[in-house]
Amino acid sequence: MKRELKVGLFLGIALFIMATVIFIVGDLSVLFRKGGYVLYADFETAAGLEKRTVVKMAGVSVGYVRGIRLKGVRAELAFNIDSGVEIYRDSQATMASLGLLGEKYIEIIPGEGPEICQSGDTIGSIAPVSFDQLGGMLVSIGDEIKEVSISLREMIGGEEPRGNFQEALRNISDLTRDLKEFTQTNKNTLTRSIQASSQTVQNFDQRIDEIARNMDELILSVKTMIDDSRGPLNDNLEKMAALIEKTREAVRLLTESIETINRGEGTVGKLIHDEELYDRAEGVLTDVEKIAERASSFRIKGDLRLDYYAKSEMIKGYLSLRLWPTDRTFFLGQIVHDPFLDRFTYSAQGGMRFGDFSPRAGIMESEIGVGLDYYVLRDRLRFSLESYDFNRDPRPQFRIFASFYPTKYLYLVLGLNDFSIASNREVIFGLGIGL
Numbered sequence: 001m002k003r004e005l006k007v008g009l010f011l012g013i014a015l016f017i018m019a020t021v022i023f024i025v026g027d028l029s030v031l032f033r034k035g036g037y038v039l040y041a042d043f044e045t046a047a048g049l050e051k052r053t054v055v056k057m058a059g060v061s062v063g064y065v066r067g068i069r070l071k072g073v074r075a076e077l078a079f080n081i082d083s084g085v086e087i088y089r090d091s092q093a094t095m096a097s098l099g100l101l102g103e104k105y106i107e108i109i110p111g112e113g114p115e116i117c118q119s120g121d122t123i124g125s126i127a128p129v130s131f132d133q134l135g136g137m138l139v140s141i142g143d144e145i146k147e148v149s150i151s152l153r154e155m156i157g158g159e160e161p162r163g164n165f166q167e168a169l170r171n172i173s174d175l176t177r178d179l180k181e182f183t184q185t186n187k188n189t190l191t192r193s194i195q196a197s198s199q200t201v202q203n204f205d206q207r208i209d210e211i212a213r214n215m216d217e218l219i220l221s222v223k224t225m226i227d228d229s230r231g232p233l234n235d236n237l238e239k240m241a242a243l244i245e246k247t248r249e250a251v252r253l254l255t256e257s258i259e260t261i262n263r264g265e266g267t268v269g270k271l272i273h274d275e276e277l278y279d280r281a282e283g284v285l286t287d288v289e290k291i292a293e294r295a296s297s298f299r300i301k302g303d304l305r306l307d308y309y310a311k312s313e314m315i316k317g318y319l320s321l322r323l324w325p326t327d328r329t330f331f332l333g334q335i336v337h338d339p340f341l342d343r344f345t346y347s348a349q350g351g352m353r354f355g356d357f358s359p360r361a362g363i364m365e366s367e368i369g370v371g372l373d374y375y376v377l378r379d380r381l382r383f384s385l386e387s388y389d390f391n392r393d394p395r396p397q398f399r400i401f402a403s404f405y406p407t408k409y410l411y412l413v414l415g416l417n418d419f420s421i422a423s424n425r426e427v428i429f430g431l432g433i434g435l
Contacts, residue, residue, distance in 0.1 A: 017404065037083070037120075041076075042071065042076050042125055043074060043127070052064050053106060055081070056106070056108070057085070057107070063080045065079060087117045088112065088116060090111030090112060091109060091110050092109045092126050093123055096128070218429070221308075300324075301321075303320050304320075305413065305430055307413060308429045309417065311426030312426060316337065317336070318335075318432075321334075330351055330360075332360065333347065336365050345366040349362035349371070351371075356374055358372070372384070380404065381403070386399050398419055399419065401415020401416070402414055402415065412430065
């Protein structure tokens with residue numbers, strides 16, 4: 001397989017896994033939101049609103065819409081308010097939008113207190129003006145303008161009404177002059193507001209560029225890792241080919257020996273034709289077969305894995321060795337370089353395989369820990385849940401990740417580390433190579 005095809009295949013699988021996670025999880029930022037409390041409000045209609053709609057107070061985001069359901073003939077909205085945000089009981093919620101046709105959101109109009117809402121309380125609501133109502137109002141206004149126009153035509157028919165109309169025009173001119181003076185007086189303030197908005201947009205563009213550079217560096221690191229591991233993989237394939245050739249030669253010699261024995265030639269052939277010696281030899285061979293069967297089930301597998309922590313921008317390395325003395329039992333040993341502790345830790349675990357499930361326990365990164373693996377797709381996809389460091393305050397460390405094997409010697413890792421604590425939670429991207 002060509003180098004370009006391998007790189008393209010790897011990038012395609014990585015993008016597919018990322019897209020799948022995004023479609024399943026949805027808005028990944030929800031996973032990292034801080035906890036809060038729930039408030040309720042009733043509206044005549046919730047048209048245009050969806051779950052995860054932003055909730056603001058004084059123009060600042062303070063939560064999101066957690067749920068929408070029908071309560072009688074009205075819509076009941078559940079808001080998830082961020083911790084630390086205090087909302088008075090006499091506050092009111094209303095629907096607003098960013099501009100005339102912008103995205104809708106919930107605006108909480110603060111009350112005067114003094115009582116503060118608790119989780120589960122219901123606040124008042126103000127009905128928004130819909131586009132249908134706005135259209136009806138415009139039609140009504142049009143009719144009123146038409147009536148005013150008729151009245152004006154009747155009013156300016158004479159000399160006195162015409163003079164009054166000219167006086168009204170002069171008043172409008174004075175009002176226009178006052179507005180111009182107000183604009184000139186506050187010109188600096190308006191200019192600073194526009195400049196602040198421009199600076200905000202520039203900061204956002206710089207952040208997007210920084211994220212793009214980090215993704216390019218990650219892709220380059222993965223590509224370099226694949227290039228560096230190509231040589232050892234080729235050496236292993238050559239050794240396997242030589243081993244297969246030796247196995248074929250051994251099978252040929254064994255076949256010739258069996259034919260010689262069947263003809264009764266040689267010492268072994270003569271022993272086989274002696275029934276008493278044959279029975280003894282058969283018993284010995286049975287014992288040998290049992291021992292050989294146990295020895296043949298013994299397997300050894302090693303791998304090297306590198307995990308990239310997106311939030312901390314650190315790389316954590318694992319060197320693992322897995323021993324299978326039987327088809328069901330295994331032992332796992334690891335040497336781990338922990339960038340957060342800036343030192344090496346070790347793992348020594350034992351486990352058993354029950355169908356697609358494989359529990360394990362022991363030392364995990366120099367702490368007592370347990371884990372559970374679930375295998376699907378003929379062991380090409382593995383979901384793992386691990387917990388260790390049970391004495392940590394406020395709770396042990398938990399992590400969950402999935403390992404996908406597109407080939408026998410290469411696998412990809414995607415997971416979530418320390419997900420039980422919001423401030424420590426971060427996404428893991430990993431690449432592993434079988435040894």
